Amino acid sequence: MTENFDVIIIGGGAAGLMCAITAGQRGRRVLLIEHANRVGKKILMSGGGRCNFTNLGVTPGNYLSANPHFCKSALARYKPADFIAMVERHGIAYHEKELGQMFCDDSSKQIVSMLLDECAAANVRIETSCTITRVKSGDGGFRIETALGTFAAAALVVASGGLSIPSMGASGFGYELARQFGHHVLPTRAGLVPLTLSGKHHERLQDLSGVALTVESQCNGETFRAGLLITHRGVSGPAILQISSYWNPGDDLRLNLLPDGDALARLREQQAERPLAELKNVLADILPRRLALRFCEIWLTSKPMRQYRDNELQQIASQLENWPLVASGTEGYRTAEVTLGGVDTEELSSSSMQSRLVAGLYFIGEVVDVTGHLGGYNFQWAWASGHAAGSAI
Ligand SMILES: Cc1cc2nc3c(=O)[nH]c(=O)nc-3n(C[C@H](O)[C@H](O)[C@H](O)COP(=O)(O)OP(=O)(O)OC[C@H]3O[C@@H](n4cnc5c(N)ncnc54)[C@H](O)[C@@H]3O)c2cc1C
Numbered sequence: 001m002t003e004n005f006d007v008i009i010i011g012g013g014a015a016g017l018m019c020a021i022t023a024g025q026r027g028r029r030v031l032l033i034e035h036a037n038r039v040g041k042k043i044l045m046s047g048g049g050r051c052n053f054t055n056l057g058v059t060p061g062n063y064l065s066a067n068p069h070f071c072k073s074a075l076a077r078y079k080p081a082d083f084i085a086m087v088e089r090h091g092i093a094y095h096e097k098e099l100g101q102m103f104c105d106d107s108s109k110q111i112v113s114m115l116l117d118e119c120a121a122a123n124v125r126i127e128t129s130c131t132i133t134r135v136k137s138g139d140g141g142f143r144i145e146t147a148l149g150t151f152a153a154a155a156l157v158v159a160s161g162g163l164s165i166p167s168m169g170a171s172g173f174g175y176e177l178a179r180q181f182g183h184h185v186l187p188t189r190a191g192l193v194p195l196t197l198s199g200k201h202h203e204r205l206q207d208l209s210g211v212a213l214t215v216e217s218q219c220n221g222e223t224f225r226a227g228l229l230i231t232h233r234g235v236s237g238p239a240i241l242q243i244s245s246y247w248n249p250g251d252d253l254r255l256n257l258l259p260d261g262d263a264l265a266r267l268r269e270q271q272a273e274r275p276l277a278e279l280k281n282v283l284a285d286i287l288p289r290r291l292a293l294r295f296c297e298i299w300l301t302s303k304p305m306r307q308y309r310d311n312e313l314q315q316i317a318s319q320l321e322n323w324p325l326v327a328s329g330t331e332g333y334r335t336a337e338v339t340l341g342g343v344d345t346e347e348l349s350s351s352s353m354q355s356r357l358v359a360g361l362y363f364i365g366e367v368v369d370v371t372g373h374l375g376g377y378n379f380q381w382a383w384a385s386g387h388a389a390g391s392a393i
Pocket of ligand 1 (some may be wrong): 375380
């Protein structure tokens with residue numbers, strides 16, 4: 001026996017849940033199928049357990065995509081204020097941490113509960129632990145064969161996410177389905193991910209694991225000023241996660257280790273004030289001590305400040321402001337927050353997320369080739385694209 005719905009959504013993450021709520025509120029009979037044992041697992045683990053659910057400063061410039069214009073329409077129609085209004089309606093306490101990043105005061109569990117309450121109010125049926133065995137199209141709709149039975153609907157929404165954190169239910173299912181229906185899938189790779197170092201680059205830094213400082217990371221014309229953390233495998237922290245989305249192996253990646261002000265002016269000032277102090281001690285007052293000492297051991301010669309000629313100070317300043325970080329790779333999907341690439345936006349409508357190739361087929365959220373910066377931008381894309389499809393089906 002086949003059960004009929006107006007809409008079937010594959011994937012109970014941020015995008016799928018928002019789409020289900022929006023379509024359900026419009027009176028559509030919605031079935032949401034999730035293969036994991038519960039919905040919203042990434043929401044639960046997000047933002048260190050407090051879910052950075054949106055960012056007040058969302059602009060299309062915060063997203064990577066082969067078509068940077070694609071995200072504009074959906075983002076313009078579902079804004080951070082719309083999601084915040086829902087959070088407030090549910091009495092969830094929240095705060096701005098920094099840079100427009102909005103977090104729950106207590107727990108990301110509240111966001112999942114809120115979305116589930118909204119689904120219940122909109123009569124959305126949710127099936128968890130439901131494995132899909134086959135998806136077929138025909139007769140003006142779709143038939144989904146699952147371990148729990150066969151379901152049919154005129155509209156099918158693919159919201160199965162990307163490849164990051166496979167242990168949380170991530171799968172390549174959405175990409176396979178896209179290809180099955182003739183869609184082009186752009187190459188995928190891990191984004192917002194720690195970088196690894198190898199060989200001498202690793203040896204020189206590995207025992208500094210735990211050292212943290214504010215830097216400016218620069219690669220392929222992008223710059224991020226944020227924290228860097230040395231790890232036992234390489235480097236992490238927001239400045240690295242952000243730039244990792246723009247970095248490919250072999251690309252030139254630079255760090256400005258003194259992003260607050262002019263390094264040369266500081267060195268000259270120190271030379272005038274502390275002529276007898278050695279460079280390593282001067283730098284240890286400006287940078288984390290262990291890092292400053294390592295720098296002087298390997299890359300710079302340390303001697304009393306008065307012995308440096310001005311052109312030497314210029315060179316040291318330039319090294320500190322333009323330090324080449326030679327990364328060997330990334331930690332991959334195991335720890336990546338997002339997947340870059342995905343279903344090509346050229347074959348999707350930017351207002352409804354509907355396929356231009358197959359009527360009634362929609363792709364939303366991370367499975368689409370739209371990836372946000374760190375800081376709540378990825379959830380805002382999930383909400384906005386889910387809302388766009390939910391308003392159209
Ligand atoms: C550790 C971590 C922390 C993060 N923190 C933040 C943050 O604070 N702020 C932010 O904006 N972004 C954050 N992100 C990114 C954000 O979680 C994702 O961008 C967002 O969840 C994407 O939403 P989605 O609905 O497209 O995909 P997902 O949330 O990944 O949901 C996809 C769902 O589909 C299900 N699924 C997959 N295959 C199938 C299948 N074959 N059948 C049925 N169901 C299937 C999955 O189990 C999953 O539930 C974080 C990511 C990680 C990994």
